[in-house]
Amino acid sequence: MKPIKLFTLTLVLLASTSSLQAAPDALLTEESVIGTVGGKEIRLSDIEDQxxxxxxxxxxxxxxxxxxxxxxxxxxxxxxxxxxxxxxxxxxxxxxxxxxxxxxxxxxxxxxxxxxxxxxxxxxxxxxxxxxxxxxxxxRGDITSRLVKPKEMLLNLAVESGFVRGNQQAKVMLMEFSDYQCPFCRRAQGTVNELMEQYGDRVAFGYRHFPLAFHTEADDAAYAVECARDQDGFEAMHEILFNETDLSRPNLKKIAEKVGLKDLAQFNSCLDKEQYAERVANDMAAAQSVGISGTPGFIVGYYDPDKGIVEGELISGAQPANVFATALEKYLQGR
Known part of the structure; x- marks a missing residue:
């Protein structure tokens, strides 16, 4: 038996489920009733995920x-x-x-x-x-359409310990989840820098960690940049790590000296103790909670500086700058 494609299966289910309410556009809407449980109507909005x-x-x-x-x-x-x-x-x-x-x-x-x-x-x-x-x-009225685009589901993400560059009070944010050993993440840095220059203080740019399991030095690199952050060295370390092939712990200590951290003993101790392992693990859990499974992954959307929350959409991969610009403009203009 040949596998049934999801698209085909969806159409079959829509056609055969008599309990569905008719929607204005002949498709399901958020308020469409898809069934009942214990006599209570269940709407699409009750079960819809990303x-x-x-x-x-x-x-x-x-x-x-x-x-x-x-x-x-x-x-x-x-x-x-x-x-x-x-x-x-x-x-x-x-x-x-x-x-x-x-x-x-x-x-x-x-x-x-x-x-x-x-x-x-x-x-x-x-x-x-x-x-x-x-x-x-x-x-002229010679064509009419009843198709209505579904509303996009906005994701909610707490910035928490994410490092934020640019205007801390901006109303729009691009939050990145990356891995210092990921070649696609490395490629994306040029795009992020281009967007930072283009949007200036109109957009806040956040960064959180998502070291992939098969990148054996990615965890230490993430710990290292957080240790450097204690001495205001996050950005300098961040830039070097994405252009460095040797991310072994001994070399990370040399990089810390190269970026001019004043207390190398403190940095070395922080790295050896893996002081920020929990922070990195929390970043990964946050990424997975909004559907990020690979790197780089981005959340672009409205930013509430007081609550520390980004509400927006997921963009996966090292996309061209225009993809991010389109999303950023949408939120800057209030959708």
Whole structure:
């Protein structure tokens, strides 16, 4: 028996569960009743978690794209007012500019990536053309949609002992969970620094630890930067550790001397005693509680400095700067 894909299974369940209330958009909403327990109605909002929310948003996006394509094709075949025109060909110069502007050098050579870039740009141009027709037809009442995007579920995370750079009173925060031995975390540091420069005092930038079990020196590196923090050396140590291949305990002590910590004996004792092991473990537990399972992981959202709480969304991996910028702008503008 072939495995049933989750998407297909979801549709089957939606179609076959007679107790579901009809939603305005023909999909489940937060207030939809999904069943009863002891005579009490259970709504989707009672059981929805981050993963379910992400799947609902993904399903909405797929349905929206499919509906636009279908609606525009149907109208263009029946009315001369909505003729679909072939997008202009993508030139080699446009492909090269896209390659350069998106810093794709690490993904492969221009020659290797050109066919995929061209296909992507052509697809985007076609989608934009369809969307323009869709907007026009919608404004005229020739297309109506009952699809409603599900509300994003915001995650709540206490900053606790996280190290915060930038404006401590900013109303938006980007909180990072990283591992000093993780190559993707190392790559993300350039992006974080770029965002810090771009947003200045508008955004607070937090950092907490998530040393992966198979990175044998990551724990000690996390302890070391916390020990350096006692002597105001967090940022200096932090920067060096992401550019250092030897994170053994003896070398961490040499790095402490290099960054100019005044009391090396105190640092060495702190590191040898693993004084901040509990803090690092607490960081890891906090990360896992909001769905972070790998590094780097980020929570971007509203920040309440008085309560020390970030309320926002999860961004996983060393994403391009524009991904973070889009999320930051959303919260800076109050969603």
């Amino acid at each position: 993963k379910i929310n992400e799947l609902r948003i993904e399903l909405h996006g797929a349905l929206q794209e499919a509906f636009i394509r279908h609606a525009v094709t149907t109208l263009s075949n029946s009315s001369g007012d909505y003729k679909q025109e072939a997008p202009s060909p993508v030139s080699d110069e446009q492909v090269e500019n896209f390659y350069t502007q998106n810093n794709l050098q690490s993904r492969g050579s221009l020659e290797e990536l050109s066919p995929m870039i061209k296909q992507y740009m052509e697809g985007m141009a076609k989608a934009q053309s369809d969307f323009n027709i869709y907007k026009l037809a919608t404004s």
